[in-house]
Amino acid sequence: MSLVLDDVLISSNPATGAEVDRIKITPAGRVAELVARARAAQQDWGQRPWKQRREVLSRWWQILGRDAGDWTALIRDEIGKPGVEALAGDVVPTLDALRWTIKHGERTLRDVRVGAEWQRWLLMPGARLRWCPVGVVGMIGTWNYPLFLNAPPIAQALAAGNAVVWKPSELAVRSGQKIQQSLEEAGVPAGLVTAVFGGSEVGQALVESDLDKGFFTGGIENGRRVIAGLGARGVPTVAELSGFDAAIILPDAPRHSTVRALIWAAFVGCGQTCVAVKRVYVVGDARPWAEEFAARARALEVGDPARPTTDMGPMITASARARFDQQIKETIRAGARALAGGTSLGGPGWFYAPTVLLAETAQAETALEGAFGPVVLIRG
Structure with missing residues (x-):
């Protein structure tokens, strides 16, 4: 989480409240x-051959791999994920994504020979499609995967010859600063990639600046504002927005292994991820399934992610927990029954009990839509 103090963002541990850094x-x-500085730097970078770009990206990949342990600890302390989850769900996928970009970038960006039908339509004997850099990419990052959802898009933009000006989430500023420092250590030219730190005012300034493409990861409402702001000037945007994911359990599904897998899918990252399962549809009687979900949810150890036995850490902020708790209560009023959880947990940190709801009305599912926290709704 973070706190704004004068002209400084203070990052703190959501499990303990301890300060992580000041940016x-x-x-x-x-x-x-x-x-404008990034645009000037891109003029040279965009003309460099693939081999030179690859060398810089390879050094960056090596630096991130070297610092995998530090990254695991930082994500644990700043975001509240248990160490195993931070490593397996954030650090390792980042290294894999960068490795793919380094290995396949040249082939992906290679000229494409236009087929015969296109040749006839263009009245020419032959043609090639050539990929060119777009210029400056403006990126607004997210906090829940502070490395994986930020570093690979930067790498892909650089691989294609672009510059990047990006705003890390104000809830993960130390992670954003560490990414920026690792880029500089890798030898990325000055000004080519620049992190800007702040809240909505800085994000709005980035959207209103002279960009050639936008890239946004986050919630639907903010994403729509970014798309509208850039789209009004004809700037294309890639937006990765929230999800309300579902699983369907068929009659022949093995109960114990299915529930065990879906418990992980629902409560990974304290449910604060766009790919967390929030709805489970059971073909047949849902009650036995819901009871096993509830028993397994109650058995999860919730607490400080620095403890090796912790299964689930805290929510990211006090306000996020309060919003989530309010939505859980509204869902129960709309016709869901809480079989496990449904309450905030005491002590320091923004902890919430893993929650299993049994839907008894269609309205309950509607009320839960958009929930961003540790909950799964079972419906028959």
């Missing part, structure tokens, strides 16, 4: 200048 906020008025 100076980028003045919103400087964002346009930094975008």
